[in-house]
Amino acid sequence: MGTNAQTMAWILDEYSKFHGHLPAVMTRKPIDLGGSLGREAATGRGVIYATEPLFAEYGKSIKDLTFAIQGFGNVGSWAAMLIHERGGKVIAASGITGAVKNPNGIDIPTLLNQGSNGELENILMV
């Protein structure tokens, strides 16, 4: 947690100083350093791929449901975006220093554009 592609690039760089450049070291590297296409979204996408069949077992689909995202970081924000794209309603999202709620549904693309890194600090949307 609290890391991103830049962090992985730094770790790869440190590793390379001692062992030479090995592109297999670290996942979530920037793509131009050998990172995998789709990696940034992959875990949030996995959340959605895993929960869709679970909901189906109960006769539900994402578009019928409301969601609260506790931890709007890499995984949570991608999961929120994919819920939004499928017509589901994200009504709350939180980080360490802030939270937003909107019982009518938060516009996730707008929320993602509000913080420089998607942070929720000082954002209040009711």
Ligand SMILES: NC(=O)C1=CN([C@@H]2O[C@H](COP(=O)(O)OP(=O)(O)OC[C@H]3O[C@@H](n4cnc5c(N)ncnc54)[C@H](OP(=O)(O)O)[C@@H]3O)[C@@H](O)[C@H]2O)C=CC1
């Ligand atoms: N990213 C990945 O591919 C994978 C992640 N995971 C796991 O998923 C979880 C989330 O990872 P990821 O999204 O990458 O992490 P991020 O660091 O990108 O996001 C973490 C989120 O949790 C919030 N948070 C952190 N600490 C607290 C706290 N004490 N109280 C409330 N909120 C908190 C952060 O708030 P704020 O936004 O304010 O910083 C942020 O919204 C972790 O447990 C990670 O190990 C597992 C497999 C793969």
Ligand SMILES: O=C(O)CCC(=O)C(=O)O
């Ligand atoms: O990038 C990966 O393959 C795994 C990442 C992971 O498990 C994590 O970030 O906690």
